[in-house]
Every structure is written in C-alpha cells, then in structure tokens.
Amino acid sequence: RKEVEQDPGPFNVPEGATVAFNCTYSNSASQSFFWYRQDCRKEPKLLMSVYSSGNEDGRFTAQLNRASQYISLLIRDSKLSDSATYLCVVNQGGGSYIPTFGRGTSLIVHP
Amino acid sequence: DTEVTQTPKHLVMGMTNKKSLKCEQHMGHRAMYWYKQKAKKPPELMFVYSYEKLSINESVPSRFSPECPNSSLLNLHLHALQPEDSALYLCASSQTPGQSREQYFGPGTRLTVT
Numbered sequence A: 001r002k003e004v005e006q007d008p009g010p011f012n013v014p015e016g017a018t019v020a021f022n023c024t025y026s027n028s029a030s031q032s033f034f035w036y037r038q039d040c041r042k043e044p045k046l047l048m049s050v051y052s053s054g055n056e057d058g059r060f061t062a063q064l065n066r067a068s069q070y071i072s073l074l075i076r077d078s079k080l081s082d083s084a085t086y087l088c089v090v091n092q093g094g095g096s097y098i099p100t101f102g103r104g105t106s107l108i109v110h111p
Numbered sequence B: 001d002t003e004v005t006q007t008p009k010h011l012v013m014g015m016t017n018k019k020s021l022k023c024e025q026h027m028g029h030r031a032m033y034w035y036k037q038k039a040k041k042p043p044e045l046m047f048v049y050s051y052e053k054l055s056i057n058e059s060v061p062s063r064f065s066p067e068c069p070n071s072s073l074l075n076l077h078l079h080a081l082q083p084e085d086s087a088l089y090l091c092a093s094s095q096t097p098g099q100s101r102e103q104y105f106g107p108g109t110r111l112t113v114t
Helices: none
Strands: A004-006 A011-014 A019-025 A032-038 A045-050 A055-057 A060-065 A070-075 A084-091 A099-101 A105-110 B004-007 B010-013 B018-025 B031-037 B044-050 B053-057 B064-070 B073-079 B087-094 B103-105 B109-113
Touching: A004 A084, A011 A019, A019 A084, A019 A105, A032 A060, A032 A070, A045 A055, A045 A060, A045 A070, A045 B103, A070 A084, A099 B044, B004 B087, B010 B018, B018 B031, B018 B087, B031 B064, B031 B073, B044 B064, B044 B073, B053 B064, B073 B087
Parallel strands: A011 A105, B010 B109
Antiparallel strands: A004 A019, A019 A070, A032 A045, A032 A084, A055 A060, A060 A070, A084 A099, A084 A105, B004 B018, B018 B073, B031 B044, B031 B087, B044 B053, B064 B073, B087 B103, B087 B109
C-alpha cells in the first residue's frame, strides 16, 4: 500500500466551479501536512499548510481528518489559472523526518 | 524572500562526464534537500542535509554525490550517469529539519544524459 495516495484525475471543471481533492496517508504517526501546486515543467510551490483545526486562504480551504487519515483541499470559484497539479505532502513521524509526496491530482479549469 | 536558486537550468551530459548541480538559499534555512522528478511523477527524495550534515540518503546510487559546503549551498556531483537518470533535479530548503516545516523549492535543473 502506498504511503500517500491521491486520485491522479484529471478533474475537468468549468470556471467558477467548486472542486475538492482528497489525499489519504497510511502512517498514523504523521504530524504535518501540506498542499503544493505544480505547473507544467515548473517546481512545486507551497499552497498551504494543513492545520488540525482546518484553515482557509481566500478561495482555498484545507482540512485534516486524523481519524480517517486524510487531508482535503477545496477550491471555490475556480479560475483558469488554478489549472495545475496539486501535490499532497505528508511528513512522516516516528522520529525520522521524511517528506512523502502523493502522486498529485491534475486539475483542468476550462472556460 | 523565499527564493532558492539552482544552476544550471539545463544540462546535457554524456555518460562519461563529470558535472555538478548547484543550489543556493539565503533564507537562513538549516535543512536542504535534493529531489529527482521524472515526467508525470511526484518528486522523489534523494538526500537531506540537516545543519550541513547528511542525515538522509534514500539509497541513491553512488554516481550521485551530494555536498554541503556551508549552510547556504548544496551541490550534487554527477559521474558516470545513465540515460535513465535524465530528469528534473530539484533542490529545496526548510527552516529546520523538523516535522512541521514547509519546504521551498528551486526552479530545478533539467538534466539529459546521452
């Protein structure tokens, strides 16, 4: 079983739509969680950290569900510029610090 | 300023060449990372330096040799690479090698091995 799993998509949505991605993780000792976005042939850029109580940054909302071991990213009022791959990153706990990436979810926002 | 720089942007090398990739950050970060990324795949962690000491080596072949000359610089020395090593090589840094720290990535070096 992969340690961090994401639906690769692509998610194809119209402008203005609301879209949500999930990311599941297998290590219950994981302590910190992040969403990055990566545009084609560019480096990953930090989108937001995910806090236990959930957090929001403009149109983006991140949630953590420790009981079910998943994090989510909700994007409201999608823009064309939101088209990218969204990578979930989980920092493994248990004494070693190893950031583990999901395979990414591709989002395509069309006019 | 959350900038990590990498040079060169592109590199083409033969299988018998020796080359080096360079990474620099001036954010005072004490953890630095090398990743390898193939097309349509997530970044794969190669090495982690923590306070200028190698703390994680993810079973990377010895033809890749990392070096951390000081807290701002990270090098990756390449020797006798194989065509399958062609990929985007990403450097990242984080404030400290702790679990809650975000990483900031450089733009990468796109490597082609011929």
